[in-house]
Amino acid sequence: MTLESQDPDRQESVSSSEDDFPSGTPDERELFLSWLRYLRGAVVRKAAGLSDEDARWRPDGALLSLLGIVNHLTLVEWRWIEGGMRGQEVSRSEEEFRPGPELTVVAALAAYRERAAATDAAVRALPLSAPCRWGDQTDLRWVLLHLINETARHAGHADATRELLDGTTGE
Numbered sequence: 001m002t003l004e005s006q007d008p009d010r011q012e013s014v015s016s017s018e019d020d021f022p023s024g025t026p027d028e029r030e031l032f033l034s035w036l037r038y039l040r041g042a043v044v045r046k047a048a049g050l051s052d053e054d055a056r057w058r059p060d061g062a063l064l065s066l067l068g069i070v071n072h073l074t075l076v077e078w079r080w081i082e083g084g085m086r087g088q089e090v091s092r093s094e095e096e097f098r099p100g101p102e103l104t105v106v107a108a109l110a111a112y113r114e115r116a117a118a119t120d121a122a123v124r125a126l127p128l129s130a131p132c133r134w135g136d137q138t139d140l141r142w143v144l145l146h147l148i149n150e151t152a153r154h155a156g157h158a159d160a161t162r163e164l165l166d167g168t169t170g171e
Contacts, residue, residue, distance in 0.1 A: 019041055019045075020034075020037075020038065020041075021038060022034035022035050022037075022038050028128060028141075029123060029124065029128055032123070032141075032144040032145070032148065033120055033123060033124075033144075035148050036116075036119075036120075036144065036147055036148050036151060037116070037120075039148065039151040039152050039155050040073070040112070040116055040151060042155040042158070042159075042171055043069060043070060043073060043112075043151065043154060043155050043158050044070075044109060044112065044113075045171065046066055046069075046155075046158035046159065046161070046162040046168075047066040047067065047069075047070050047105055047108070047109060047158070048105075048109065050066065050105055051105070052067070052104050052105055054066075054165060054166070055067040055105040055108075056068075057161075057165050058161070059161065059164040059165075063157065063160065063161055064097055064154075064157060064161065065098075065161065066158055066161055066162065066165075067099055067103065067105060067108055068096070068097040068098055068099060069154045069157060069158050069161070070105075070108045070109060070112050071096050071097070071099045071103060071108055071111075072096050072097055072154065073112065073150070073151055073154055074108070074111050074112045074115045075092070075096050076147065076150055077115050077116065077118075077119045077147060078090065078115055079092065080132075080143050080146065080147060081118070081119050081122045081123075081143070083133070083134070084132045084133055084134045084138075084143055085122065085126065085130065085132055085133070085140060085143060086122070087133055119147070123140065123144065126140050127140065128140050128141040128144075129141065
């Protein structure tokens with residue numbers, strides 16, 4: 001699996017806002033969102049431009065594929081915001097880590113960006129102290145920190161998978 005198998009028509013660009021390293025701000029909500037945006041961008045940068053085959057690659061069948069990471073993070077944000085914060089019924093499946101052949105890199109990245117926009121809008125519409133329906137003494141602030149942590153962990157995982165795939169390193 002190498003980058004030579006990339007289809008130039010399938011190149012996904014990374015927006016400049018996804019590349020911007022977060023700066024300090026006294027606005028706690030925007031500080032959290034800027035870090036979440038940056039970490040999402042790190043994940044997108046690892047998957048952007050890959051063929052569907054390369055995005056599904058896993059080293060010796062271990063770890064998660066880049067496509068699985070993007071799909072999982074999309075669903076994590078959906079579960080915590082729509083389920084934990086808004087009370088909608090949500091579900092979790094181990095299959096989200098191994099998406100079927102119908103999910104392409106382009107579609108997964110588009111869904112991730114769409115979910116990110118919905119998460120950001122929800123975060124801006126709710127007070128940081130809004131209670132989360134899951135867990136004692138959890139609120140939107142806690143959920144945001146959890147999303148930042150989850151995204152950071154999987155961004156590191158994506159770094160390792162991409163480097164093992166084709167040697168690409170860096171944020």
